[in-house]
Amino acid sequence: MMSILLEQAQTAVRAAQQKAVEIGVRMNIAVVDAGANLTAFVRMDGAWLGSLDISIRKAKTARFFDMPTGELGKLSQPGGPLYHIEHSNGGLITFPGGLPIHDSNGRVIGAIGVSGSSVEDDHAVATAGVAAVRDVH
Amino acid sequence: MMSILLEQAQTAVRAAQQKAVEIGVRMNIAVVDAGANLTAFVRMDGAWLGSLDISIRKAKTARFFDMPTGELGKLSQPGGPLYHIEHSNGGLITFPGGLPIHDSNGRVIGAIGVSGSSVEDDHAVATAGVAAVRDVH
């Protein structure tokens, strides 16, 4: 199993942090490796305290099922096929802000989770983080 | 209390695994005994990481209430009689993929839980596992 390296994880965090500054929000930013283990994390000054845990859970959730957290959230609504999947794995977060990170061959090597603002902002910042990751040669 | 034997649990796991191979999915497969304790488990190579915990919770949930997890999920919807029952027992999973296992006299002797694909696939693989269990003489 290929897994994200610390250098790549830190690149993702930096890019996400820069995006957060650009749009004027204060974020918690977490990157997990292919094993869903925390690899890099920053909490920007003044970010919501409750978002710390959420950012890490978003990253883990995105890796647990290799999909954006918001996609899982569509399936876990009342009446949906995965209603209340959030009760598994010690607690999932299934609204936007968590995204898997792939290598250039399309393999999932980790995931990023962002929390601290609206879910639209969280998702935008996570997207900026993912976009910055490059294969390591 | 009559309880499933390891031999029967492994038969269920093998049959479920064979069904998973046939339909081309990678599953986590768990069997619990009459006391809802894990008895046999396999995680197929490359199965979703987040499905490990879900497969075990499905098996436990099916034995906790002696019914298919999907049936419980119908009752736990907003406005339903068992709304939010998922909060009990350290976290239940109430969508399809968990089934009780009966002996030939109709007594529940354990349960199987499967997770790794759509809930329809999970349910089909669990069903194949249950169907393979025979009384031990």
Added chain:
Amino acid sequence: MMSILLEQAQTAVRAAQQKAVEIGVRMNIAVVDAGANLTAFVRMDGAWLGSLDISIRKAKTARFFDMPTGELGKLSQPGGPLYHIEHSNGGLITFPGGLPIHDSNGRVIGAIGVSGSSVEDDHAVATAGVAAVRDVH
């Protein structure tokens, strides 16, 4: 990161189970992969109920620190350098019965944990499991 395959994990479990039968004990046997995730598990009929959780924790502990659980236990005694390390990672088990599993190049690819008898028996059964694992070609 190379990780144990299900086929290898099941080979380890089978060999451990056979050893347990030979010495007349009833064991819980767990194998985790390189990410410390449960990969294969069996509970022999009549094995201690409380040993289920211990076997899984032994396997995880052996992988968390890439050493036999009993070695960690020597370091975690009162006055020792790692006193009370057991409080980390949701609860470790640091007496014998957990062993890392290596590939032929010496890399840790997983671990086995055995519980159900004396720690000497647990260790012997785990050792039999490890010895049976071969590289997959």
Added chain:
Amino acid sequence: MMSILLEQAQTAVRAAQQKAVEIGVRMNIAVVDAGANLTAFVRMDGAWLGSLDISIRKAKTARFFDMPTGELGKLSQPGGPLYHIEHSNGGLITFPGGLPIHDSNGRVIGAIGVSGSSVEDDHAVATAGVAAVRDVH
């Protein structure tokens, strides 16, 4: 309450990481703020999996009681005044590797926790992290 800023926390992490490279060890490095909340974290490639959780607990423990974790560990031994204090706060780690971080007025503004090698190495790396923190003007 004065609290460490992200910039300072990252300075501590970077200095600790550099020290780890110098002495040839792979560490998990965590910094918490004055509220004992994770502020910055890195896991070096190949660091022990079980040390992730320990590094964070060391940082929290050092801030919970505003002393080096190893000092607390002297008091928590059998017969000592704080015997088994590790059971509090969801699990403490009381061997060396966690240190409070002070500002130039002597106020505790956060803490660092390091795990991944011997407790001597962990402590040395944490010390390097603390030494790098400067007041922000």
